Amino acid sequence: MTIAQSESDKIYDELIAAHTIMRRGVDLLRTALARAPTAPVEVDSCVGVGRWLIEFVHQHQRTESDLFWQPLADASPTDIGELHDLTVQHIQIDRELDQLASRLDHLEAGREAAAAQALRDLDVVRQTLSDHLDEEESLLKALFPMLEPALIRTLRTAAARCASSARPDLVLGLMSEPTPTVGYTSMLSSIPFPARALRPLLIARFHNRKRKLGLAA
Numbered sequence: 001m002t003i004a005q006s007e008s009d010k011i012y013d014e015l016i017a018a019h020t021i022m023r024r025g026v027d028l029l030r031t032a033l034a035r036a037p038t039a040p041v042e043v044d045s046c047v048g049v050g051r052w053l054i055e056f057v058h059q060h061q062r063t064e065s066d067l068f069w070q071p072l073a074d075a076s077p078t079d080i081g082e083l084h085d086l087t088v089q090h091i092q093i094d095r096e097l098d099q100l101a102s103r104l105d106h107l108e109a110g111r112e113a114a115a116a117q118a119l120r121d122l123d124v125v126r127q128t129l130s131d132h133l134d135e136e137e138s139l140l141k142a143l144f145p146m147l148e149p150a151l152i153r154t155l156r157t158a159a160a161r162c163a164s165s166a167r168p169d170l171v172l173g174l175m176s177e178p179t180p181t182v183g184y185t186s187m188l189s190s191i192p193f194p195a196r197a198l199r200p201l202l203i204a205r206f207h208n209r210k211r212k213l214g215l216a217a
């Protein structure tokens with residue numbers, strides 16, 4: 001017998017799916033940069049994936065702060081301090097991503113040692129982001145069930161509307177591999193039908209992108 005998922009389980013799983021895309025995206029870029037790319041196609045691919053990742057994280061954090069924090073603070077005023085801490089962490093992550101973005105500009109411009117510097121900057125943000133996501137997941141798992149189901153449905157719809165439509169092959173590929181992430185089915189149903197129907201093409205494009213990064217696909 002299948003047990004119907006609660007709205008709070010759904011929004012939590014969708015959060016985990018988005019966080020998994022970010023964690024896997026960071027690891028993908030890290031592996032590519034660690035190869036010290038020099039061929040123009042590899043450099044272009046690293047810069048493209050890096051810029052997409054930076055915008056994905058910025059957008060995700062904006063969505064959390066703009067949509068989720070206020071209703072969660074209303075539902076659990078004693079956790080306002082925790083939500084404030086998460087916001088401070090968002091600001092720090094945004095700063096570190098901006099630093100990484102300027103390194104990617106250097107990499108694109110062919111500056112010497114730019115890949116190694118970008119890798120160092122990525123490792124800094126990787127640690128900050130990982131610590132933040134762990135803390136956020138633990139807090140939101142406790143807080144989401146405090147919201148009314150109807151409100152959660154509204155928030156889920158609004159969050160899906162805010163999601164970036166850039167590089168759907170990366171979003172789908174990182175959600176799918178090496179194993180479908182928690183929240184995969186729910187996230188997929190929120191993707192517009194034309195993109196869903198193109199799934200095989202997008203996965204093939206994701207593999208092609210990995211090859212252009214110099215990685216096995």
Ligand SMILES: [Fe+2]
Nearest residue numbers: 061064090136
């Ligand atoms: Fe966050």
